[in-house]
Amino acid sequence: MEPHLPRLTDVDEKAANRATRQVATFFGLVPVLSIGFAVVYFAVPGDSYLDFGPLRANTRNLLLGLTFGLALLFLGVGAVHWARKLMDDEEMIDYRHGASSSDADKNYMLTELDKVVDESKLTRRKVIGRSLLGALATILLPMIVGLADLGPWPTKKKRAETIERTIWAPGVRVVNDITFEPIKPEDIEIGQLINAEPANLQDLEGAEFQIEKAKAAAIVVRMDPNTITIPPTRQGWNIGGVLCYSKICTHVGCPISLWEQQTHHLLCPCHQSTFDLGDAGKVVFGPAARPLPQLPIALDSEGYIVAQRDFLVPPGPSFFERDSRHDSPE
Amino acid sequence: DEVLRPEDKRAIIGYLQGLHERPTDGGFALGGLGPVSEGLWAWIIGLGSLIFFAMWIAAKGAKAK
Numbered sequence: 157m158e159p160h161l162p163r164l165t166d167v168d169e170k171a172a173n174r175a176t177r178q179v180a181t182f183f184g185l186v187p188v189l190s191i192g193f194a195v196v197y198f199a200v201p202g203d204s205y206l207d208f209g210p211l212r213a214n215t216r217n218l219l220l221g222l223t224f225g226l227a228l229l230f231l232g233v234g235a236v237h238w239a240r241k242l243m244d245d246e247e248m249i250d251y252r253h254g255a256s257s258s259d260a261d262k263n264y265m266l267t268e269l270d271k272v273v274d275e276s277k278l279t280r281r282k283v284i285g286r287s288l289l290g291a292l293a294t295i296l297l298p299m300i301v302g303l304a305d306l307g308p309w310p311t312k313k314k315r316a317e318t319i320e321r322t323i324w325a326p327g328v329r330v331v332n333d334i335t336f337e338p339i340k341p342e343d344i345e346i347g348q349l350i351n352a353e354p355a356n357l358q359d360l361e362g363a364e365f366q367i368e369k370a371k372a373a374a375i376v377v378r379m380d381p382n383t384i385t386i387p388p389t390r391q392g393w394n395i396g397g398v399l400c401y402s403k404i405c406t407h408v409g410c411p412i413s414l415w416e417q418q419t420h421h422l423l424c425p426c427h428q429s430t431f432d433l434g435d436a437g438k439v440v441f442g443p444a445a446r447p448l449p450q451l452p453i454a455l456d457s458e459g460y461i462v463a464q465r466d467f468l469v470p471p472g473p474s475f476f477e478r479d480s481r482h483d484s485p486e
Numbered sequence: 487d488e489v490l491r492p493e494d495k496r497a498i499i500g501y502l503q504g505l506h507e508r509p510t511d512g513g514f515a516l517g518g519l520g521p522v523s524e525g526l527w528a529w530i531i532g533l534g535s536l537i538f539f540a541m542w543i544a545a546k547g548a549k550a551k
Contacts, residue, residue: 161549161550162549162550163547163548163549163550164547164549166550167550168550171548205509207509211514212509213514214509236542236543240543240545240547332489350489351489
């Protein structure tokens with residue numbers, strides 16, 4: 157250990173007195189600030205605002221914060237200053253013993269353990285131990301049966317009824333999201349995106365409404381037909397430059413809304429999956445594993461946009477049981 | 487215009503402009519630019535003062551000559 161060096165305040169009485177005065181000053185300011193806090197709390201009106209330069213704050217809140225904050229700060233600073241300058245700072249050595257227990261303790265422990273096993277009579281009457289094991293193993297059965305019945309089992313049939321279908325059907329009108337107004341393609345400008353729903357969503361309520369909306373939500377976009385590529389298998393799914401895609405990202409299921417008009421990219425805010433809607437919804441960036449599903453649309457007799465049928469692939473996040481490698485149109 | 491009618495758009499704009507003009511009670515807003523600028527000040531002022539206090543507490547101090 158290096159030799160102990162006395163501090164200035166240890167030898168110089170004037171320095172020690174000065175340090176004492178400083179500590180007392182810090183501590184002495186605390187009651188001033190605390191009472192100031194109380195005064196500000198009652199005396200300063202709550203709707204006056206300080207407004208100069210970059211500062212634009214409620215006067216009362218600012219003063220309350222300053223008084224209480226500085227009071228706490230000076231309390232701490234005073235204590236630290238006292239410890240650094242005036243409290244005894246002699247170094248001392250504290251010896252530590254080894255980490256493991258003594259041999260006597262270890263032996264005592266082992267003999268006690270042996271005694272415990274003997275006293276429980278498990279070794280002599282083995283049937284107790286065996287029947288106990290059987291009992292403990294089977295007591296879990298009620299819990300397993302109870303938990304297994306909490307919801308539907310994810311069989312292929314269940315999937316086909318739930319996540320692999322939506323309420324879109326032939327002839328269902330594509331309508332605006334909240335207002336349920338039908339859409340005419342002439343009213344859509346190039347570069348516009350409309351949040352859409354199936355018209356038959358209005359017939360549902362409550363939980364069923366939310367569940368079906370979460371799968372069936374779609375968007376209608378209009379692009380310049382000369383700037384997009386429509387694969388041969390999807391000819392006729394569009395009306396000129398007006399296309400309809402699912403709104404639900406194929407990554408984790410966030411509803412996508414960031415539509416980049418010039419690039420025809422649809423950007424999901426959650427994990428930044430980007431789909432090129434001018435190229436069959438292909439994934440051009442991000443963690444999505446399969447393209448955005450496209451809804452085939454047509455015009456009905458009154459000129460409003462309708463769906464030709466349900467989505468050909470399930471919308472929403474990809475899931476293990478379905479091989480989506482062949483989703484892209486070739 | 488069929489999705490959001492002009493009067494809806496005007497109502498939204500009016501609300502936002504009213505919001506901007508109201509004084510906030512939140513104190514010093516640091517420019518209101520968001521988490522990146524808040525991080526800048528947190529690192530400079532916040533961490534700077536924490537480091538200052540840590541160094542002050544542990545410093546050796548004036549020794550007797």
